[in-house]
Amino acid sequence: MRADARRNYEKLVAVATESFLANGPDASLDDIAKRAGVGPGTLYRHFPNREALLDAVCVRWADSVAADAAPLLEAADPTEALNDWLVRLVDHVSAFKGLASALLLSTDRKHDTAWVLHHTSEELVERAKAVGGIRADVTTSELMQLTSGISYACGHSKQAGKPTSTPERLIGLIMDGVRTR
Amino acid sequence: MRADARRNYEKLVAVATESFLANGPDASLDDIAKRAGVGPGTLYRHFPNREALLDAVCVRWADSVAADAAPLLEAADPTEALNDWLVRLVDHVSAFKGLASALLLSTDRKHDTAWVLHHTSEELVERAKAVGGIRADVTTSELMQLTSGISYACGHSKQAGKPTSTPERLIGLIMDGVRTR
DNA sequence: TTGCTAAGCGGAGACAGTCTCCGTATTGTT
């Protein structure tokens, strides 16, 4: 890859992140190109469609989120650690304006980013199961579905200006159904 | 309202329902107008923007869903009735391609449609609480948030072709956290 | 250095969708 190509690629991802965050996932691509100081042609060569650009943006995001889990993996109480992780996940996805909620639903090993999140979650789930903290019949995918759903719901009811229950509370309800007793 | 105006209004809602179902919430409005045999101007006078048309479509839908709850209100086991209702709600929202998921998040009395759904749910929740079937600290809004989240997650993971847990299962998990014991 | 070439750039423009304006047509009433 030529140096100028790499430069433009980086710049585009950076600008796109900013713009998606500010204007939601429908931000104008031509506008992103302009802000990055390149023509639309350049943007579309690097990222054939909106999805691809969104993906690239999410990749960077997901890595930083997954890094967040490291301390939780060594926590004394794995069940509480799992609880914390799910709350953080909701917070992160919300902060990212739902751009990434699709990633939580993926179990695709080929899609690196999604896999990182799924895998990280799985480790925490397994640790909690190992100490008998949560039911053995609950799968990581199920928790991811519920978590992404909560992110969605929190994001959208907040957007509508409604008084909304906190992510902590909703994750808490889920965990109440999942914890052994 | 003039007779021709009413006719066009009805036709537009009917065609829009069909088109949104077929093409998702981004279906072309000019195309809907054309199919309804009217000009774009007519569509936009009746419905100043996409949101308004979507709303009108959802109104009809929500009424039919709420009607579905009638028998459940008299069920012998209110807790199971609530469980059933939530599952149906997810099914309905999914069948409606998520067009209406926003409605579940609203607690707005002024928005008739959303209110019908919220109110119906509330009755079922209250009945379940009355017999001590579910925790008193759980609110209808919280259940609606979780339910709409599940609809979202099921819809999107299905769309991505992933093996996905059933709505019954996920609602079941929620109910496990909410039931008294 | 210089010159070459593949890789990359970016703008013009085709296309599709949203929404508005306003002259024309239709309705329902007197």
Add this chain to the structure above:
DNA sequence: AACAATACGGAGACTGTCTCCGCTTAGCAA
């Protein structure tokens, strides 16, 4: 039958997506 008031609908301005292709530039080899 005539006349308001109401409603219609198409032309077109505007915005955004995405493609095509002539031009530019980086990187390499002599």
